[in-house]
Amino acid sequence: MFRFTTKDLCKFYWVYVTIGSILLLSNLGVDAIKCYQCSTEKDGKDADNCGAYRSFNHSEHIAVDCMGEEANTPGTFCFKSIQQGPRGFIWDGRWRSVIRRCAQVSERGISWSCDWGYYENGVYWEECYCAEDQCNHAIKLTTKYHHIAFIVNIIILSYILS
Structure with missing residues (x-):
């Protein structure tokens, strides 16, 4: 049979507490991301x-x-697309198109940043992807506190097991 010393039991206790904390903290913020959705085509x-x-x-929109x-499109991150006609200024007839929505897969292979370019017809395009609530009104970088707590728990667990 196995015989455990008090030191072993103490280690097991802290391992279970740490694993329990990790599981609890990893479930915080599991709610789906909320993004703004609109399109100039529907204006x-x-x-x-x-x-x-x-x-x-x-403040005029509610994130979904x-x-x-x-x-309209289920997803795990937010998306914003801008297209702009090739003319020089808004007041000289240039058109702009904006789409904000949820996204599941990045169409260009980028994630959590912006990409831009010009189509052959001179139309400027820009696509931005982000993974924070309501981030598709502007790109912002934030750190969730539960990510920090998760890392701290991993460090504590590795210390206890060593």
């Missing part, structure tokens, strides 16, 4: 609800749960 005449010609006003029924 009415002379309307700019998606921020094509003026700043996007996030990307795994919920309201999401």
Whole structure:
């Protein structure tokens, strides 16, 4: 049979506490990401609800749960696409198109950043992907506290097991 010393039992106790903490903390924030969704294609005449010609006003929009029924496209991160006509200035007839939505797969292979370029017809395009709630109104970088706690628990566990 196995015989455990008090020191062994103490180590097991802390291993279970640490593993339990890791499991608990890894489940924090498991809710689906929330992203803004709109499109200039759905704006009415002379309307700019998606921020094509003026700043996007996030207080006028409610971010949707990307795994919920309201999401047009289910996903695990947010997406923003801008296309702009080849003319020089907004007031000289240049058009802009903006799409904000949830996304599942990056169409260009990039994630959590922006990519841009020009089509052969001179249209400028920009696509941004991000993985924080409501981040598709502007790119921002934040760190969740449970990620830090998770790393601290891993360090404690490796110390206990050594």
